[in-house]
Amino acid sequence: MILAKVYVTLKESVLDPQGTAVQRALQQHGYDEVQDVRIGKYMEVRLNLADKQAATERITAMCEELLANLVIESYRFELFEVNA
């Protein structure tokens, strides 16, 4: 069994209004060191596969087809071997 941790965020070039709102709130609370906040999505996908290479291909396809909208978002993922 492979666990894929998938992170989807808005592309750097796309303004993130939620991140900006949270950044301002943090700064208002005195966290002056905050330079930037980006908000994204975190997904855990469990795959009934043993091979990481195969899992990479499948997860990449899932990200490009559904999990991320490539017009505005980018994605990355990490794979972990877990017990079924």
Added chain:
Amino acid sequence: MKTAVVVFPGSNCDVDAVRAIEDVMGLQADMVWHSETDVSAYDFIFLPGGFSYGDYLRTGAIAQFSPIMKAIREQAEQGTYILGVCNGFQILLEAGLLPGAMRHNDHLQFRCDIVPLSVEQVDTPFTGNYQKGQIIQIPIAHGEGNYFADEETLNQLEQNNQILFRYHETNPNGSVRNIAGICNAKRNVLGMMPHPERAVHEWLGSADGRAMFQSILTAWREQHA
């Protein structure tokens, strides 16, 4: 002329669309469940607003895989008139039937209002009964109507005259180049955030959406004369 209003799990402007088609076009509209796989009998297909699949993941993201979308893609190629309003527009974007993507409104608020739009192009089945440059009042109700596309796509939309509506004077969501509605290159698929089906009687606050439904009927009759 046969008309259909698609119902996804979570659609909530479907009845408004049916009433607008009945009241303005004088036609009976079929409500078609999203699991349907053949819509070839229809001449006009309306994708209504709402929250298909609860807006999970992204607005319209899951609806793009409803069985009916494959059938709608085929009809789009055949030239059937397809109108996606609000969530319907978001679904058309996610399905790749129109270019670009939708982001949260730049101010992060859900905005419910009647806004002025300028009619940019009138050489489409949806806008023939408007005047070019006409300012119309159409309601909006959305939290994710902030249209985005890259510069190259935007320039292409402008060159091909595919931007049919822009927000006039005030931009309620941050859309690039004030875009409120775009059509495909073939000009038979329109996606727009404002709701023309909610502006078909003066007592609704505006009747400026009527001309869209009349345009569709006129265009279809001319095509089938």
